[in-house]
Amino acid sequence: MQVVGPKISIKAKVNEKSADDHIISQIEKPHELFDKELLKKTLEVYIGEQVKLNRKSWAYTIKPDDAVIKEDTVIFMIDNSPQEIEFNKNKEEFTQYLRDKLNNQFIAIQTEKREIEEMTAKTIDPVQKFENMVKENPVLLELKNTFHLDL
Numbered sequence: 001m002q003v004v005g006p007k008i009s010i011k012a013k014v015n016e017k018s019a020d021d022h023i024i025s026q027i028e029k030p031h032e033l034f035d036k037e038l039l040k041k042t043l044e045v046y047i048g049e050q051v052k053l054n055r056k057s058w059a060y061t062i063k064p065d066d067a068v069i070k071e072d073t074v075i076f077m078i079d080n081s082p083q084e085i086e087f088n089k090n091k092e093e094f095t096q097y098l099r100d101k102l103n104n105q106f107i108a109i110q111t112e113k114r115e116i117e118e119m120t121a122k123t124i125d126p127v128q129k130f131e132n133m134v135k136e137n138p139v140l141l142e143l144k145n146t147f148h149l150d151l
Contacts, residue, residue, distance in 0.1 A: 030103045031104055032103040038102065040065070043067065046094075076109065076111050094109065
């Protein structure tokens, strides 16, 4: 006695799966428009939640006033490399939070590093240093003259 079961075709399964994927991709995803004010309010709520969760470093990395909106992309300005690392670590979860709260599944997040001017160190000789101190406290000049001090 031979048991004959249903015939299974791998090719048919692959075709069936791709047809299902096509149907899923056709489902409408929410795409509501949002402005800077709505984004700012949403970010302030998120920051408050992060502070309560004791994720202060991450919370202070997000600055609502520095966010720039370009279509469905939100660009955050960051100051340094540690902030960039913190941002990248939380980017996926943060993006999904914004997508859910703003009801827009097409939101993308980017970061831009803020350009900081390099401060050049000036060498100050003792005379210049003393002059700067005298500007803040003129009594030093009287002391210098009274005791006939050199610089």
